[in-house]
Amino acid sequence: MRKVVITGIGVVSAIGNNAADFWASLVAGRSGIGPITKVDVSTMRFQNAAEIKNFDPVQHFDEKNLLWLDPFSHYGIVAAREAIADSGIEFNDELRDKSGVITGSCLGGKMTEDELYYKLYAEGKQRHQPIAIPRAMSNAVASHVSMEFGLTGATFTTSTACSSANHAIGQAFWLIRQGTLDMAITGGSEAPICFGNLKAWETMRVVSPDTCRPFSKDRTGMILGEGGAMFVMETEESAHARGAKIYAEIAGFGMSADAHHLTMPLSDGAAKGMRLALEDANLEPQQVGYINAHGTATPANDPMESQAIRKVFGSHTDNIGVSSTKSMHGHTLGAAGAIEAAATVLALHNNLLPPNANFNEPDPECNVDVIANEARPAEVEAAVSNSFAFGGLNAVLAFRRVRN
Amino acid sequence: MSDESVATRVINVFAKFKKMNPEDIKMDTSFDELGLDSLDGLNLIFELEEEFDIMVPDDKVQSMKSVHEVVEGVEYLLAHPEEQPTNAVRPSA
Numbered sequence: 328m329r330k331v332v333i334t335g336i337g338v339v340s341a342i343g344n345n346a347a348d349f350w351a352s353l354v355a356g357r358s359g360i361g362p363i364t365k366v367d368v369s370t371m372r373f374q375n376a377a378e379i380k381n382f383d384p385v386q387h388f389d390e391k392n393l394l395w396l397d398p399f400s401h402y403g404i405v406a407a408r409e410a411i412a413d414s415g416i417e418f419n420d421e422l423r424d425k426s427g428v429i430t431g432s433c434l435g436g437k438m439t440e441d442e443l444y445y446k447l448y449a450e451g452k453q454r455h456q457p458i459a460i461p462r463a464m465s466n467a468v469a470s471h472v473s474m475e476f477g478l479t480g481a482t483f484t485t486s487t488a489c490s491s492a493n494h495a496i497g498q499a500f501w502l503i504r505q506g507t508l509d510m511a512i513t514g515g516s517e518a519p520i521c522f523g524n525l526k527a528w529e530t531m532r533v534v535s536p537d538t539c540r541p542f543s544k545d546r547t548g549m550i551l552g553e554g555g556a557m558f559v560m561e562t563e564e565s566a567h568a569r570g571a572k573i574y575a576e577i578a579g580f581g582m583s584a585d586a587h588h589l590t591m592p593l594s595d596g597a598a599k600g601m602r603l604a605l606e607d608a609n610l611e612p613q614q615v616g617y618i619n620a621h622g623t624a625t626p627a628n629d630p631m632e633s634q635a636i637r638k639v640f641g642s643h644t645d646n647i648g649v650s651s652t653k654s655m656h657g658h659t660l661g662a663a664g665a666i667e668a669a670a671t672v673l674a675l676h677n678n679l680l681p682p683n684a685n686f687n688e689p690d691p692e693c694n695v696d697v698i699a700n701e702a703r704p705a706e707v708e709a710a711v712s713n714s715f716a717f718g719g720l721n722a723v724l725a726f727r728r729v730r731n
Numbered sequence: 732m733s734d735e736s737v738a739t740r741v742i743n744v745f746a747k748f749k750k751m752n753p754e755d756i757k758m759d760t761s762f763d764e765l766g767l768d769s770l771d772g773l774n775l776i777f778e779l780e781e782e783f784d785i786m787v788p789d790d791k792v793q794s795m796k797s798v799h800e801v802v803e804g805v806e807y808l809l810a811h812p813e814e815q816p817t818n819a820v821r822p823s824a
Contacts, residue, residue: 372789532773532789548789590770627769 331503332729334571335414335559337406338669339516340656341377341552345409349656349666350673353681354702358655360538360550365520373534376520377552377657395461396471397436402555402662403468403516404475410512411476414559415571418476427480427508428469429499430557431491431515433661434524436463441521468555472512480508486661489621491515492556493664493714493722497580499560500724509565514665516555525551531590533625539658541622541651541683542629542697544690549623552657556665558672575672578709578727579608585719591627592715597635600721601711605639608709608725612640615647615725616707617680618695619671621715622651623658630692632713637694648705650683650698664714668724671712675728678706737783737809738802744778745798761797772796779805786815 336346341359343349352359359377368374384393384401387408396404407428418426439462446452461467466484473482481502485494492515499513519525528534528551535548566573581603585596605612620632629651637644652670659666674680679702686699712724735743738758746753749765756765762772772795776787779801785808787795795801808815 372786530773530777532792536789588768588770591768 329504329506330563330576331500331560332563332566332576333558333560333574333672334566335410335416336556336574336669336672337409337413338554338556338666339379339382339402339406340554340556340666341379342656344379344382346413346669346673349669350677353652353655353670354679356655356682356684356700356702358538358684359552360657363520366522366525368525371525372529373536375537375550377550378520379553394458397439397462397467398518399432399434399436399438399516399555400467400471402518402553403430403514403557404471406514406516406555406557407468407472407512410557410559416510416559422510423477423479425480425509426478427499427502427511428472428478428482429495429511429513430466430469430484431486431493431495431661431664432465432468432484432517433486433488433491434517434519435465435486436467437524438518438521439463441523444523468516478512487720487722488716488718489658489660489663490714490716490720490722491661491664492668493712493724494582496558496577496664496668496724497582497722500577500580503560503562510559510561512557513560514555514557515662517660517662518553519551519660520553535624538685539624539654540685540687541620541624541654542633542649542690542693542695543686544688546624546626546629548625549653549658552653552659554656554659554666555662556669558668573729575675576727576729577724578610579604579606579725581607581723583721585721587719590717592631593719594631594635594638596719596721597632597713597715598638600723601635601639601713604711604723604725608727610709610725610727613643614709615640615711616705617671617674617710618647618649619667619710619712620649620651621713622653622683624651624653628715629690632715633693633695644695647696648680648698648703649695650681652681654684664712664722664724667712671710671726675707675710675726678704680705680707737806740782741779741798741802741805744782745775748775748778756798758799758802759797783809785809788814
């Protein structure tokens, strides 16, 4: 079976608008959570999010293209360009034929729809520019990246709420491993900061009034975040042939469904996802030294995820550093798996495990070794990144360290 | 506002939500006894917000797990309007 490796990373996030800045913030434990500025939330029950800062789309897109792009596409496309440049790949016709773009997004162009509906319903406008449909479609990032680089292989978008990006990355991995593709640009992006969507989250009562404290006993819920992350994936053979830098091997992918409840997660389903990812990767639990947790900081997720980790890793759980980097970049929904895969891959590559910020107090219900507030140097052989979605859909990625 | 007591109106909201006879719902009936899970609870709180034109803060929701706890919570919020965020208005686009 072909080995698949990651040779390019691009990130746009609340803690950095490129992969280097993102990583620097992560290891410093620097949180990007703060007051929401893009929408007036003065009358809402929550006021904070992890917003992207100092990102001007005009610097990245010409006027004609800008008209057709929702912010979730800005983040996805800019991250894809960075990943492709980082990989050093030069496409030729043969490679374009066997390269695809596989992206995840939960909301797609929600900001575009929000604006459209406001004009129709609130302002009573009868007409709107003919841009809403192509801007808002969830596959917009996959389509734009495929057009920009002329990639004509399997290209599509997955939408499974908070697991969207992990499902996308997992499909890209398998398509390369089985030979359908030779190269994939894959990841996810999300732009959830619009009034309608914030109100919808407000009614779910899972968003914290202050900040995101995963696994900490005093946690008060999740914090929404914006962003995108994309990867260049190819076979180990092609990476070696062109002398490319390899960040890590993507070694395994596991999926499961809780078949239980729309919003209450079940540890059996999460555990099954992790177990299948390890089996797919040919990894023993003892080889795993880091878990980038789903860790939303809701009352329900963190104890459930801790139990699931214990079910899979048994007593070895005590030797695994666990962190939820959502404490810094927020919960980016359909982009979460991608941004967190970037954190996981960079952790393996740099022998440094990013911390779980805002950790104040251990919770006996969350019996895992949380990397509290400070990055932890560790040469880890393999790492796992979890995504668990509303609706009980779980997607888990496993990565193996590669010595260049 | 109608002349009905808060308790009667709360029980009527529960009865309508669960398609039950109001007489079968007592003050000490719990969410569990009514078969309400967490998501049903959220929807029920929304129905109460509509009925009483109030906004229930997140931390108050945690203490509403039975009919009498809901009645006490609603009465408190009606008496302390300053603890409710005002009805949100869409800001300019």
